[in-house]
Amino acid sequence: MRPFDYQRAERLEHASQLAADADTLPLAGGTNLVDLMKLEVETPQTLVDISRLPLRSIAEEGAGLRIGALVTNTATAADPRVRADYPVLARAILAGASQQLRNRATTGGNLCQRTRCYYFTNIDQPCNKREPGSGCGAIEGIARIHAVLGTSPHCIATYPGDMAVALAALDARVEIARENGSSRSVPVRDFHRLPGDTPERDNVLEPGEIITAVTLPAPVGGTQLYRKVRERSSYAFALCSVAALVALEDNRFTRADLAFGGLAHKPWHDPRIAELLVGSEPSLALFDRAADLLLEGAQGYGENDFKIPLARRTLAAVLCEASGVGA
């Protein structure tokens, strides 16, 4: 860990001003950032501690819910409104990390969680995300946990989180405060980026921008599932995950909002899947066509080739469970 300065932000504007510096990072729960600093993957000159800002509440807003950026994962997953109206979110959060980590991890911090790529976390290996221009060790290396969708020749890392996958299915928005005191709001589906030739940028946050909340739209009901496939049953990142909001009437889909984790540099959402499914009768053949859309541009890197059929099967499993097909 490099020596660093520590500043405690008392007000949001103060935090934004400090975070505008390229060598400054905001610190909330620290469950990811501090680990990466120990490894010298992250080497900020200054940490601005935002954990005391008043962003810790969950409040009803319009017909939806506003979850403050500093609400812990544990608190969100336990909130009665979240559990009743957005169970996919609670399920996704509880599928991730461990209780101890969830107690510390925050909503905003979790959105900014960095990849688990082995080459990113080892400073003696090439990694374009950590050190642009140094190359990608994973493409020719151990790529078991890596992406099959939206990759680039520069980076095949995945976004590792679960919560954001549920938020993408829910079409939640990220509320962001800017350095000049204004704010903007970005759909979660657009918050994370594909690597392209700038894999060092995980998401669309600009210097000086700080996440203040996540807003959930009005509840939509239906069946809400989060399926996470992993080698061990807890404390493992997803090989593939699916968040699903599904509703049927008269044996036809009226809603099929799906998002996928473990497959790409961002929670993957393809609007064509809902377009295909809504109005159709559930069947294995239909689910296969949905998977064809999902995996249209999929590319494996040897070790992770299995993710392509695994994603197809996991998608089918979730839609079978939601629709009763094959039960």
Next chain:
Amino acid sequence: MSVHLKQDRPDTRNVLDKTRQGVIGAPLPRPEGLLKTTGTATYAAEYAAEGCLEGVLVTVPVVRGAVTAIDEEQVRAMPGVVAVLSDKRMTGRPAQGMAGEAPFQPAQEVCYWGQPVALVVAQSFEQARDAAKRLVVECRGEDAPLDPAAVDAEESESTRQGDLAHAMAEAAHSVDITVTTEGHASAAMEPHAALAQWDGERLTVHASLQMLKFNRAELADSLGLEQDQVRLLSPYVGGGFGSKLGVSQEVVAAALAAMQLGRPVRVVMSRQQVFQVVERRSETHQRVRLAADAQGRLTGFGHEARVSNLPGESFAEPVLQSSHLLYAGDNRLLRLEVARIHRMTAGSVRAPGEAVGVQTVEQAMDMLAAKAGIDPVELRLRNLPDKHPENGKAFSSRKLAECLERGAAAFGWEERPRAPRHTREGEWWIGTGMASAARVHSVVEAKARVTLRPGGTALVETDMTDIGTGTYAILGQVAGEMLGLAPADIEVRLGDTELPPGSGSGGSVGAASCGSAVFLACEGLRRKLAERLGINSDDLTLKDGFVRWSGGEKALPELLGNAPLDCVGHFEPGDSTQDLAVSSFGAFFAEVAVNRWTGETRVRRMTGAFGFGRVLNARTARSQCLGGMTWCIGNALTESLLFDPVDGHLANCDLAEYHVPVNRDVPDCEVLLLEERDAAASPIQAKGVGELGLCGGAGAIANAIHDACGARVFAYPMTPDRVLAAMPEG
């Protein structure tokens, strides 16, 4: 006073069955348990030493080469940095178990990616860690072989008997499979750590080590000191699983720094360093061939394996160790070969050999049972050899048949043959499988001193370690049983080279070896007490602090008077097992659920039945077996060291990415302990238990996967992708 026994004959007296205290075998809690669970037991890195400096090992990202220059100046100018050491006595590899001499030196000759070559010492840990990362080490790198399948291998052992190929050709039923297992890490909870202090003449090191008398010799040899100049202390060890058998790099580095700087120096490996620099279990490539007649009786048995290690290392994962004696078959071919590649040192990781060798044989046996239409339990019962199938020696004791039968009954084993995919619960295929367990037994020389103190309490002392296994409890129980004292009246001191040298913990030798040393010491004390009374010690009954004999009774303190009475027990293995095959045996039964969509496999329940001689403490023995069965789950489903094919570095070097089972992966596990007396194994009739619980159980899980979903998977661990690839559609 001392009592020495070189055991040349079986001890059939079963003394511990005749004593009266009634504590031997009892499921007593470990006396130090509360200290450990409340965080008040002090581990190596936790000692306070005035003026202690902090050292961090510097590793280089080169797979083979030589250090040509180290730019010390730059980091020496950093705040807090006191020294940069690149002493030629630093060790690049850990010592193998029971080596008793320095491991490979100098550290600056690099043989694997991430080898430590230097140590940065600073006022604070954070300063040292940062400086260690920034230290520029120039290394002349060379290419090196990385792939065990791509190099010529050298033969390590082979047994040929009869003609296996002919037996295979003639067999009514045969199986010929090739199975791979990946490398394993010990992944002990406590990272390797040392705190060294040098007073100008003597070195004192708090360390996390398993076998102190060997470790002292290894450290002294590494440093060029006499053994009596070195004191090692390891009263508590937070797991070792083989990775702390030999002295490792941080101990030598801390000692050198303390000697050079004249101040205490602490070196703790990071979690990543633990994975990268201590011993790994070799990956294996195995072929198993079974030939059987129409009744399933084995006529041929073949087991060949390729493992790997660094050049210059004598250790070869002894994959075939129990294959020699587990099953019958006149025509035999067993062959082990070693490929020389540049990964970190391969060495003993819990149950070396059997931990990966038995499960493949057990998979083949399951396939043979299906082919021959015989129940898998019955097939094994039919193939238990009367004598060692290669050397004709009789078994000293073998509870395998009972373990198979009682385990099957307890588990509720349903007889076969049956077709797989017979039971589905929702998305999950449910199936069961079984396997035998076997682990060879050995004992080593051990000493322990037992002192009866005025007032009628006792003190047991040996440099033996407790690596979480229950040594404190069982040595107290042996002494309590022999001396007629409640365990609460016995203090056990361990883990200090100032004490009589025990066996150390490793190879499941500790309980039988050190237990025997304590037993011998107590026999000496009993004779002393009897002498005072003018009677024969056989006529003595010691119970609850009272001494009774046919002529009367006395309170122990009264008989002892004001002076302590002590005796050193000295146990040495002799010829008692020369004409016998000595091994521990057992059986595993597992039920798994396999997801029909994703191939995820979860173990739903597991039963293990084990016979390992006398049970010294039913609670700690059960815990050892449970730990072993947990390893079986990781071995079968999740654990795998992932080496980069390009530069050979270990990719998954933390507990988030190297997947040991978590609580949720470990279901209710039932353990049956079958009492047994093995007179040849040790004077206390005990055999090794520690490692038996993981010798074969992964095969039971593999067989259950097949019974559940029809997938025969021949690569461990059986991750979802591998199960899916082998699973029939539908």
